[in-house]
Amino acid sequence: MTDFLKLVANENMKIYSRSRTWVMLAILVLCNAGMPLLFYIAGGDMDRWTVFSWTESFTFMLTTIFTVVIAAEMIAGEFTWGTIKLLLIRPWSRGKILLSKYLAVLLFSIVGTVITALTAFIFSSMLFESPASGMEGFMGGTAPRGALLNLLTDYVELFVIALIAFMISTVFRSGSLAIGLSLFILFVKNLFGLIFNPERFEWAKYVLFLHTDLSVYIHSPTGPGGVSLWFSVTVLAVYCLIFAAITWTVFAKRDVAA
Amino acid sequence: MIEPLVSLRGVSKVISSRTLVEDLTLDVPAGQVFGFLGPNGAGKTTTIRMMVGLMSITKGDILIGGHSIKTSYEQASSLVGAIVENPEMYKFMSGYKNLIHYARMMPGITPQRIEEVVGLVGLSDRIQDKVKTYSLGMRQRLGVAQALLHRPKLLILDEPTNGLDPQGIRELRDYLRKLSREEGTTVFVSSHLLSEMELMCDTVGIIQQGRLVDVRQLRSPEGERAFEETAFAVDDTAAASKVLASYPLRIQEGLILVGGDRERIAEINTTLVQNGVRVYGIRPVTTSLEDQFLQMTGSERHD
Ligand SMILES: Nc1ncnc2c1ncn2[C@@H]1O[C@H](COP(=O)(O)OP(=O)(O)O)[C@@H](O)[C@H]1O
Ligand SMILES: [Mg+2]
Numbered sequence: 001m002t003d004f005l006k007l008v009a010n011e012n013m014k015i016y017s018r019s020r021t022w023v024m025l026a027i028l029v030l031c032n033a034g035m036p037l038l039f040y041i042a043g044g045d046m047d048r049w050t051v052f053s054w055t056e057s058f059t060f061m062l063t064t065i066f067t068v069v070i071a072a073e074m075i076a077g078e079f080t081w082g083t084i085k086l087l088l089i090r091p092w093s094r095g096k097i098l099l100s101k102y103l104a105v106l107l108f109s110i111v112g113t114v115i116t117a118l119t120a121f122i123f124s125s126m127l128f129e130s131p132a133s134g135m136e137g138f139m140g141g142t143a144p145r146g147a148l149l150n151l152l153t154d155y156v157e158l159f160v161i162a163l164i165a166f167m168i169s170t171v172f173r174s175g176s177l178a179i180g181l182s183l184f185i186l187f188v189k190n191l192f193g194l195i196f197n198p199e200r201f202e203w204a205k206y207v208l209f210l211h212t213d214l215s216v217y218i219h220s221p222t223g224p225g226g227v228s229l230w231f232s233v234t235v236l237a238v239y240c241l242i243f244a245a246i247t248w249t250v251f252a253k254r255d256v257a258a
Numbered sequence: 259m260i261e262p263l264v265s266l267r268g269v270s271k272v273i274s275s276r277t278l279v280e281d282l283t284l285d286v287p288a289g290q291v292f293g294f295l296g297p298n299g300a301g302k303t304t305t306i307r308m309m310v311g312l313m314s315i316t317k318g319d320i321l322i323g324g325h326s327i328k329t330s331y332e333q334a335s336s337l338v339g340a341i342v343e344n345p346e347m348y349k350f351m352s353g354y355k356n357l358i359h360y361a362r363m364m365p366g367i368t369p370q371r372i373e374e375v376v377g378l379v380g381l382s383d384r385i386q387d388k389v390k391t392y393s394l395g396m397r398q399r400l401g402v403a404q405a406l407l408h409r410p411k412l413l414i415l416d417e418p419t420n421g422l423d424p425q426g427i428r429e430l431r432d433y434l435r436k437l438s439r440e441e442g443t444t445v446f447v448s449s450h451l452l453s454e455m456e457l458m459c460d461t462v463g464i465i466q467q468g469r470l471v472d473v474r475q476l477r478s479p480e481g482e483r484a485f486e487e488t489a490f491a492v493d494d495t496a497a498a499s500k501v502l503a504s505y506p507l508r509i510q511e512g513l514i515l516v517g518g519d520r521e522r523i524a525e526i527n528t529t530l531v532q533n534g535v536r537v538y539g540i541r542p543v544t545t546s547l548e549d550q551f552l553q554m555t556g557s558e559r560h561d
Pocket of ligand 1: 278
């Protein structure tokens with residue numbers, strides 16, 4: 001087990017030895033500090049949780065993009081650099097190497113999320129008052145709860161998109177394709193819901209893109225096409241398992257002739 | 259007979275109905291420097307990729323230290339250190355961090371061992387620099403360092419002299435012989451350069467168009483170079499070759515050429531004389547492997 005953690009440590013070392021990783025983390029800090037500051041300068045009459053949620057809903061997009069950048073390079077990078085050969089001739093099965101890489105991506109996503117949440121929270125709290133007790137936050141429910149649920153549902157979306165990027169990176173061994181395709185999906189997925197409206201097409205409720213944004217369930221007990229939260233979570237889980245299986249199969253079986 | 263450390267058993271590799279390696283069977287005894295010789299495109303790298311588990315084996319199996327690369331990959335590969343084609347490293351990290359990376363993947367490698375290997379390949383004063391600042395020769399040496407970290411029983415090097423200057427080639431050669439002598443490491447080294455192989459290897463296997471065409475011992479177990487032939491000048495080569503039918507021989511420019519040690523030479527002489535063939539002269543000829551290699555590959559081309 002400690003031996004396996006060393007593999008994860010290796011992947012972390014490779015991620016954090018690159019200056020671009022630190023640039024991305026610095027940008028996250030800057031944006032999460034800057035947004036509350038802008039709201040403050042603009043002089044809005046808002047409470048800290050509202051500011052936090054508005055900041056987070058914008059900056060979390062960046063966290064997602066940066067995680068996608070890391071995930072996209074994870075396997076494809078080793079192939080482009082040619083280092084995949086020296087990595088795969090060690091006494092470790094390919095499955096374990098792949099898992100260590102995926103865990104390093106998840107760790108990065110958690111680091112990015114924590115930086116986002118902490119910085120946004122610190123600056124919102126410094127510059128704004130807490131809401132008057134008993135007042136509803138704009139998200140519904142009590143204000144902190146709404147903000148945290150929002151963060152959680154954003155993370156779920158990040159998780160799915162990052163897995164897609166990781167899969168494309170493995171299957172096509174191209175970092176730019178992985179970034180391009182997964183961000184394309186991130187930005188146009190809402191269109192799918194409009195075109196293939198589950199009210200009109202029965203099968204559309206099984207489309208992944210309708211379920212990546214679970215935040216609809218914060219306000220309403222039913223989601224797209226009247227499905228429940230559990231239905232959405234199950235659809236997401238099934239897709240994630242399929243993506244993981246594809247990634248693993250391709251990576252474990254592939255002839256490496258880089 | 260020493261147990262072979264590496265055993266290739268009927269190994270074939272087929273990619274989209276093209277056969278890159280065909281029915282390769284080969285044993286490499288422990289402690290040898292084995293040369294895998296063949297022209298470009300012969301299938302050397304493909305074979306090595308299968309030996310280290312980078313490519314699947316279409317047919318047959320490869321055993322390393324008795325472990326199948328197909329079914330017990332983790333045991334088999336823990337005995338192996340390798341460079342496959344160019345040693346690509348993480349350029350954005352220092353040489354030292356690169357070695358830490360590989361050290362973490364194998365059990366029991368101490369910081370002292372890393373120091374030791376770095377000293378061995380002569381990178382001590384540059385090891386903290388980023389790999390992107392290294393010359394090709396330095397990268398090659400870092401490649402050798404990562405392959406040696408865990409004291410592998412088998413060291414596999416694919417065309418290691420590519421891109422090295424004569425000085426570097428010489429160092430590598432001396433180093434490989436030293437490894438095999440002092441640590442008993444078995445070395446499997448591929449090359450298309452025949453002259454290199456002659457100086458480095460105990461045995462060479464020659465591969466051509468994916469097939470093993472010959473395996474030759476270049477040195478006797480005592481370390482003598484055994485790659486010599488003896489020429490007999492006789493009055494009638496046809497009669498002589500009939501008399502000597504049981505010996506492997508060839509006829510070239512009116513001379514009978516045979517391989518083998520002194521006893522065999524004496525034996526052949528006796529046989530010739532006893533059968534009424536007149537022997538005018540006996541002398542040793544050193545044919546370079548290159549000549550033989552070209553002969554072999556030349557004759558292959560006709561059929
Ligand atoms: N991944 C691959 N797919 C198809 N053909 C390949 C692949 N890799 C190598 N080859 C072909 O296989 C033959 C042997 O290649 P290789 O093993 O690299 O030769 P060598 O290392 O002896 O120069 C060459 O003709 C090469 O073009
Ligand atoms: Mg080659």
